[in-house]
Amino acid sequence: MKKAVTSLGLIVALSPVANVFAQDDSNFYLGGRFGVSTLTDACQAGNCGSLGNDEVAGGLILGYDFGNNFSIESTYDYLGRFDTAFNGVNPGAGDLTALTLAPKFNVGVTDLTDIYGKLGLAWWNWNSKVGTGDQDDYSILAALGVDHRANDLVNVRLEYQYIPDMDKGYFDADNHLITAGVTFHFGRHKEPEPQPARARASRS
DSSP: OHHHHHHHHHHHHHHHHHHHHHTTOTTEEEEEEEEEEEEESOBTTSOOOSOOSEEEEEEEEEEEEEETTEEEEEEEEEEEEEEEEETTEEEEEEEEEEEEEEEEEEEESSSSEEEEEEEEEEEEEEEOSSTTOEEEEEEEEEEEEEEEEOSSSEEEEEEEEEEEEEEETTEEEEEEEEEEEEEEOTTOOOOOOOOOOOOOSSOO
């Protein structure tokens, strides 16, 4: 859990730094997201407790847009509190968090709306605060989403994220995350529209 708190603190600490750079570089963006997290295969060895498979989740977004429909994006998410039971081990309820880093590839649908995909790495942490209940490791991350530019400052998005094979020690599960989010693109401005060519004053 200490590692998860440290990771969250790092992103929060970098947020004002990114904001400073954004004053001169409109490619940095910050945001947040909120949604539903589902943990599957978490009760392989019996019945779990009263908590369900679906939990409220939320996170932070930090990214850099390189242009040409390509960005690098990092997120920190609290994925919820779940009950588990693996191979006779029942550590009880625990908190699941993830820190991700992935390239983001956009494809334009309209002038203001893109669909995008991400494929990268997720560092996840499971902590049940019971015995050896603190487990963490790296897994592949995949995501698909829709990103819409609402105005010069704000983009809104809808995303599905999948982290499979979270397997370490006794812990072995998959996570599905559906979120709605908003990102703030400081210093971004619309490109000036091309001016129509002036008609020649003289006739040939």
